[in-house]
Amino acid sequence: MTYSIIGSGNVGTALARQFTRNGIPVGIANTRGPDSLAELASELGSNVTALSLQDAIKADFIILAVPFLAHTSVASAALNWAGKTIVDAMNTYGVPPEMLAGRASSDIVAAAFPGANVVKTLNQLPAKLLASPPAEGSGRRVMFVAGNDANATAAAVQLVADLGFAPIMLGKLNEGGVLLEKGGPLVLQNLVKLG
Numbered sequence: 001m002t003y004s005i006i007g008s009g010n011v012g013t014a015l016a017r018q019f020t021r022n023g024i025p026v027g028i029a030n031t032r033g034p035d036s037l038a039e040l041a042s043e044l045g046s047n048v049t050a051l052s053l054q055d056a057i058k059a060d061f062i063i064l065a066v067p068f069l070a071h072t073s074v075a076s077a078a079l080n081w082a083g084k085t086i087v088d089a090m091n092t093y094g095v096p097p098e099m100l101a102g103r104a105s106s107d108i109v110a111a112a113f114p115g116a117n118v119v120k121t122l123n124q125l126p127a128k129l130l131a132s133p134p135a136e137g138s139g140r141r142v143m144f145v146a147g148n149d150a151n152a153t154a155a156a157v158q159l160v161a162d163l164g165f166a167p168i169m170l171g172k173l174n175e176g177g178v179l180l181e182k183g184g185p186l187v188l189q190n191l192v193k194l195g
Contacts, residue, residue, distance in 0.1 A: 121146070
């Protein structure tokens with residue numbers, strides 16, 4: 001399984017730190033190109049590779065850590081996303097409600113990436129906590145996961161666990177995924193699973 005993070009802001013960098021901490025190779029890309037990521041990749045070590053957007057979209061798992069409105073630019077990098085899992089780690093802060101037109105943000109993402117399996121996760125914690133070691137006290141920080149495809153969702157649950165979090169499955173996107181939307185009851189919740 002290959003992984004890439006698209007976006008090198010606070011969330012993308014936080015996720016890259018978690019991959020590094022757990023020894024999982026990952027590529028990272030942004031719209032400015034791999035040269036703009038050289039310093040970050042050097043700081044994080046050999047498990048993080050600075051990539052072009054075209055190289056990043058070759059990964060099996062592509063984590064979107066860009067501002068929500070930028071996902072369409074990423075989606076335009078390929079015509080068909082069949083066989084890919086898109087992890088929606090974005091939030092819709094600053095997006096006018098009328099732009100969503102009553103639709104769940106992950107449904108909008110799924111429409112932009114035809115053929116891909118979309119999973120909602122890695123978006124509920126503030127970036128500073130997301131970058132911190134997930135172990136807290138005698139437990140691990142909880143990370144919620146929702147998705148429509150059983151295989152993609154199971155793989156995302158495994159990735160979340162490999163990153164050190166305690167994954168909790170919330171069901172399909174139209175069930176649990178909406179709990180992870182802007183203003184949803186699970187966003188910005190730092191919950192810890194003991195044991």
